[in-house]
Amino acid sequence: MHSLEDVQIGDNIGPEPLFLSKDRVRAYCNAAGLAGVPRFTDDELARKEGLPGMITPGNMSAALVGKLVTDWAQPMNGRLVRLGTTYRSPVLPEHHLTLQGFVTQVDHGERTAELDIWIENEDGDRLVTATATVKFPPKA
């Protein structure tokens, strides 16, 4: 696809398989200033908080969803201008996840597309759901 004119309601975004290792989550926490938050870095301390183990920070999940959107939009010179996320269940590291979604609305006047995106686990449970708005350049 090259431009908004090629985008249609119902187009798939992804699916993109993803395996989040604990080391990768810890690396994110180090970079994001979250290394001191045990629920994101340490299984045992996370369990003491009532969690099943260390969990992925919400900001990291949002970043992964955002990257799926920008990877889709960038070849068309589209820009992610809004991302809204809902955290339904903890995203646990060491699981096989899938990021995917759909184009749900296209506005040729505003040059925007609305997307539904989610992260699901091996059982098909949607752990994080999101909507995003992508803005496209004026028609050439």
Next chain:
Amino acid sequence: MATILDLHSHSEASEDSRAPVEAYLNWIRLRRQERPVDGIVLTEHRQFNRDGDYRALEDKFGIMILKATEAETDYGHMLVFGVNEDILHRFDFANVRIPAQELIDEVARMGGVVVPCHPGRPTVGLCEHYASRPPLQNVVAVELLNGGSRRGEDERTAELVAKYGYRATGGSDSHLVSLIGVCATRFEADIRDIEGLVRELKSGRYEPVDFRAPRKAVPRAIPEQTA
């Protein structure tokens, strides 16, 4: 003629949804082969969207739009169908601890019907409350199929239905455009308005239907390649 309705959906009138009603209808039109619903019921959280007027959209798309409420009670979340002035005067839907038994009995007395939704969901579902408190009386039906359920939740509801003999409905609980109509309820009768829906919910002549597509296999990411 049978009628298939998605009995549980949230538009942008609910604070946790950004789905415009028109986008829902567009999506249904796009996916009608897979999700042949005749209409949707907007069940906004903790409110009845009295001012929402969707008649022009109904005409444009040929899809029925009815309005109801998802109320929060001391036994979890419940869909309230047939909301009228008497019910609005009697209950403050912004209250998140509405007494469930009062809601069921009073709504029935005033011409509506209450259907507990996602009963198998932790904290906000009927099953968890039944584990520690007496069962509610006069429950007509519960939502057996919920499009937002996680693994095990609908199965827990199936056990509840079997134990108490409740009738069963289905709804998508959609907060995203692309999920509208994934679960619904097939009524034997022709339904054209909210009064007809309430009448049929009380009649028991319906069943939940599941339009979720089988999950497509996605190749698994290899950990070393995702760093």
